[in-house]
Amino acid sequence: xxxxxxxxxxxxxxxxxxxxxxxxxxxxxxxxxxxxxxxxxxxxxxxxxxxxxxxxxxxxxxxxxxxxxxxxxxxxxxxxxxxxxxxxxxxxxxxxxxxxxxxxxxxxxxxxxxxxxxxxxxxxxxxxxxxxxxxxxxxxxxxxxxxxxxxxxxxxxxxxxxxxxxxxxxxxxxxxxxxxxxxxxxxxxxxxxxxxxxxxxxxxxxxxxxxxxxxxxxxxxxxxxxxxxxxxxxxxxxxxxxxxxxxxxxxxxxxxxxxxxxxxxxxxxxxxxxxxxxxxxxxxxxxxxxxxxxxxxxxxxxxxxxxxxxxxxxxxxxxxxxxxxxxxxxxxxxxxxxxxxxxxxxxxxxxxxxxxxxxxxxxxxxxxxxxxxxxxxxxxxxxxxxxxxxxxxxxxxxxxxxxxxxxxxxxxxxxxxxxxxxxxxxxxxxxxxxxxxxxxxxxxxxxxxxxxxxxxxxxxxxxxxxxxxxxxxxxxxxxxxxxxxxxxxxxxxxxxxxxxxxxxxxxxxxxxxxxxxxxxxxxxxxxxxxxxxxxxxxxxxxxxxxxxxxxxxxxxxxxxxxxxxxxxxxxxxxxxxxxxxxxxxxxxxxxxxxxxxxxxxxxxxxxxxxxxxxxxxxxxxxxxxxxxxxxxxxxxxxxxxxxxxxxxxxxxxxxxxxxxxxxxxxxxxxxxxxxxxxxxxxxxxxxxxxxxxxxxxxxxxxxxxxxxxxxxxxxxxxxxxxxxxxxxxxxxxxxxxxxxxxxxxxxxxx
Ligand code: 5U1
Numbered sequence: 001x002x003x004x005x006x007x008x009x010x011x012x013x014x015x016x017x018x019x020x021x022x023x024x025x026x027x028x029x030x031x032x033x034x035x036x037x038x039x040x041x042x043x044x045x046x047x048x049x050x051x052x053x054x055x056x057x058x059x060x061x062x063x064x065x066x067x068x069x070x071x072x073x074x075x076x077x078x079x080x081x082x083x084x085x086x087x088x089x090x091x092x093x094x095x096x097x098x099x100x101x102x103x104x105x106x107x108x109x110x111x112x113x114x115x116x117x118x119x120x121x122x123x124x125x126x127x128x129x130x131x132x133x134x135x136x137x138x139x140x141x142x143x144x145x146x147x148x149x150x151x152x153x154x155x156x157x158x159x160x161x162x163x164x165x166x167x168x169x170x171x172x173x174x175x176x177x178x179x180x181x182x183x184x185x186x187x188x189x190x191x192x193x194x195x196x197x198x199x200x201x202x203x204x205x206x207x208x209x210x211x212x213x214x215x216x217x218x219x220x221x222x223x224x225x226x227x228x229x230x231x232x233x234x235x236x237x238x239x240x241x242x243x244x245x246x247x248x249x250x251x252x253x254x255x256x257x258x259x260x261x262x263x264x265x266x267x268x269x270x271x272x273x274x275x276x277x278x279x280x281x282x283x284x285x286x287x288x289x290x291x292x293x294x295x296x297x298x299x300x301x302x303x304x305x306x307x308x309x310x311x312x313x314x315x316x317x318x319x320x321x322x323x324x325x326x327x328x329x330x331x332x333x334x335x336x337x338x339x340x341x342x343x344x345x346x347x348x349x350x351x352x353x354x355x356x357x358x359x360x361x362x363x364x365x366x367x368x369x370x371x372x373x374x375x376x377x378x379x380x381x382x383x384x385x386x387x388x389x390x391x392x393x394x395x396x397x398x399x400x401x402x403x404x405x406x407x408x409x410x411x412x413x414x415x416x417x418x419x420x421x422x423x424x425x426x427x428x429x430x431x432x433x434x435x436x437x438x439x440x441x442x443x444x445x446x447x448x449x450x451x452x453x454x455x456x457x458x459x460x461x462x463x464x465x466x467x468x469x470x471x472x473x474x475x476x477x478x479x480x481x482x483x484x485x486x487x488x489x490x491x492x493x494x495x496x497x498x499x500x501x502x503x504x505x506x507x508x509x510x511x512x513x514x515x516x517x518x519x520x521x522x523x524x525x526x527x528x529x530x531x532x533x534x535x536x537x538x539x540x541x542x543x544x545x546x547x548x549x550x551x552x553x554x555x556x557x558x559x560x561x562x563x564x565x566x567x568x569x570x571x572x573x574x575x576x577x578x579x580x581x582x583x584x585x586x587x588x589x590x591x592x593x594x595x596x597x598x599x600x601x602x603x604x605x606x607x608x609x610x611x612x613x614x615x616x617x618x619x620x621x622x623x624x625x626x627x628x629x630x631x632x633x634x635x636x637x638x639x640x641x642x643x644x645x646x647x648x649x650x651x652x653x654x655x656x657x658x659x660x661x662x663x664x665x666x667x668x669x670x671x672x673x674x675x676x677x678x679x680x681x682x683x684x685x686x687x688x689x690x691x692x693x694x695x696x697x698x699x700x701x702x703x704x705x706x707x708x709x710x711x712x713x714x715x716x717x718x719x720x721x722x723x724x725x726x727x728x729x730x731x732x733x734x735x736x737x738x739x740x741x742x743x744x745x746x747x748x749x750x
Pocket of ligand 1: 082083122175227228292312
């Protein structure tokens with residue numbers, strides 16, 4: 001075989017394999033190979049195609065997402081109208097339907113194909129010569145929108161049919177939907193980003209499919225089940241509805257695994273009842289069961305009334321949404337301390353279940369949906385997920401309706417509730433003793449990277465807390481061998497081992513201890529950074545939010561104010577103005593230079609000479625974090641944690657029980673030793689005995705920062721021979737000026 005022939009064969013083989021594995025994974029939900037192996041095949045195909053772009057085919061598995069967003073959807077005319085379904089709302093209507101059909105067909109019993117009615121949107125897929133050439137929405141039944149590029153991103157829809165016996169032209173019809181878990185995840189993402197959420201999976205599926213940019217559609221894990229045919233050229237593969245569905249399956253199209261032939265009305269009712277039982281456990285929303293006459297010839301004989309076939313019906317389930325009233329809004333505290341608003345509702349039946357509580361997610365969501373106590377609201381439940389308030393009917397709001405406010409204290413333990421600026425979720429700060437967070441706090445405390453208490457796992461913690469033996473981590477150290485030995489799955493030996501592990505864990509490090517406290521957003525790295533920065537726990541506990549910030553310039557002075565001030569100072573010349581400097585500055589009438597900022601400015605840049613030497617960048621106020629990973633949000637969590645008396649009490653008891661760490665903490669001490677100039681800002685100027693770069697490197701290795709210009713933040717100016725303007729500036733700003741000898745002396749002192 002030629003090289004070209006081999007390449008073509010390899011491309012073909014890879015595409016066939018990938019198609020097969022897509023089918024196993026996305027249609028059958030039964031993968032044959034691990035993801036890593038799939039990725040390997042895909043990468044090989046991608047790199048071959050990248051090297052030979054002329055050999056890329058539109059139905060290659062790499063070509064699902066089109067390159068360009070559309071400017072609008074083109075019209076798609078249906079070759080055969082897309083019909084809708086008649087409904088039965090109760091058993092009597094269902095019986096009447098069966099009765100009508102039996103009479104019309106002159107038979108005693110009708111066989112039906114039953115399958116779930118998915119709550120999604122109807123889509124037509126057109127295959128010509130086995131290749132997907134068009135995807136279209138239903139629209140008004142005659143013309144819809146061309147969503148080919150979007151439909152191609154749905155992984156369970158084959159771009160090319162498999163098997164042999166597909167007809168030259170096939171229009172498969174079915175429902176595109178978003179599984180509930182994907183819907184929940186999408187809404188959580190939107191909520192986190194502060195965006196508008198989708199009301200239900202159906203809206204989310206429609207919104208995702210009708211994206212002009214198919215890349216957006218590709219990010220939403222849409223799925224599809226085909227339930228029938230539209231246009232069809234060539235020989236029919238079967239004479240029954242179930243036979244046709246089997247053919248669709250054979251050609252690689254997704255068909256509901258729930259679809260089944262049932263006999264007569266009793267079969268229909270039994271199927272409907274059985275599926276209702278399982279409705280909440282299904283991974284997608286359904287709103288009923290569709291029954292279709294099994295015999296295609298009978299379907300043809302029955303025909304249509306206006307836009308509905310006589311041979312099919314949707315027997316609906318109770319709606320998943322209902323109207324009710326918000327009686328109160330309470331706040332729940334989760335395992336991680338998240339404080340979540342929950343609506344207490346007037347009990348209402350939703351989808352066959354009585355609902356009296358619904359989540360409101362967070363306070364932003366409450367504001368966005370504008371929920372007040374007393375409001376009439378739509379609640380929705382789907383699957384096993386917690387019911388939620390979907391929207392308010394503002395026109396039904398009573399005069400006495402009350403706005404919802406976040407409690408200042410945890411409803412469980414009374415600790416402060418904190419919501420750092422910019423955060424969506426409010427949290428209880430009583431992490432070490434709040435009963436709602438007890439188990440989580442203990443599991444974290446004992447975990448390997450915290451105090452590493454071997455043998456103290458989730459199950460044991462569960463028992464200890466449930467039996468009231470342990471309420472906070474300090475209680476662990478009061479446990480006796482007898483108490484422990486009395487627990488389930490705990491012998492004398494394991495009890496002894498656990499006590500030994502507790503004892504062993506007492507000798508820890510400062511960083512581990514900080515991490516073990518479970519302060520919100522303080523992970524291992526942040527705990528280590530804190531341990532390196534703070535000499536002891538007392539200092540850390542006493543820190544204020546501002547203490548975690550490093551500031552430059554003068555608070556309150558903006559870029560614009562700094563620039564205008566410098567310009568006026570330059571105009572003013574060397575001689576100080578007569579009278580009070582503060583008055584002179586106020587007289588400049590510069591926005592931002594006022595009674596608050598002028599004293600700060602003068603405190604930092606004392607006199608006329610210093611002020612005149614300042615450049616805008618010396619004056620402009622900026623903030624940064626002093627400790628790696630600790631911005632204002634994390635700082636708020638740290639400060640709030642230590643502000644809780646109960647947290648401090650637990651810490652005191654832990655230390656009284658013997659938890660200790662080397663003081664000063666070895667890492668900090670070692671770092672201090674190795675980096676005697678940590679945090680110091682140097683400027684090097686003039687001619688020195690060694691190359692400037694070498695001195696710079698040495699200073700940096702000792703922890704210093706070397707900058708190019710002298711400012712109010714400069715700690716030392718290392719000045720050599722013939723130093724010029726920088727030396728002058730340093731003097732004007734009152735910065736320490738040293739020579740090489742001075743530097744040597746400084747290092748010796750440290
Ligand atoms: N499962 C299923 N859903 N569904 C919707 N089958 C089905 N059939 C439909 C529709 C609108 O219509 C055909 C009977 C024409």
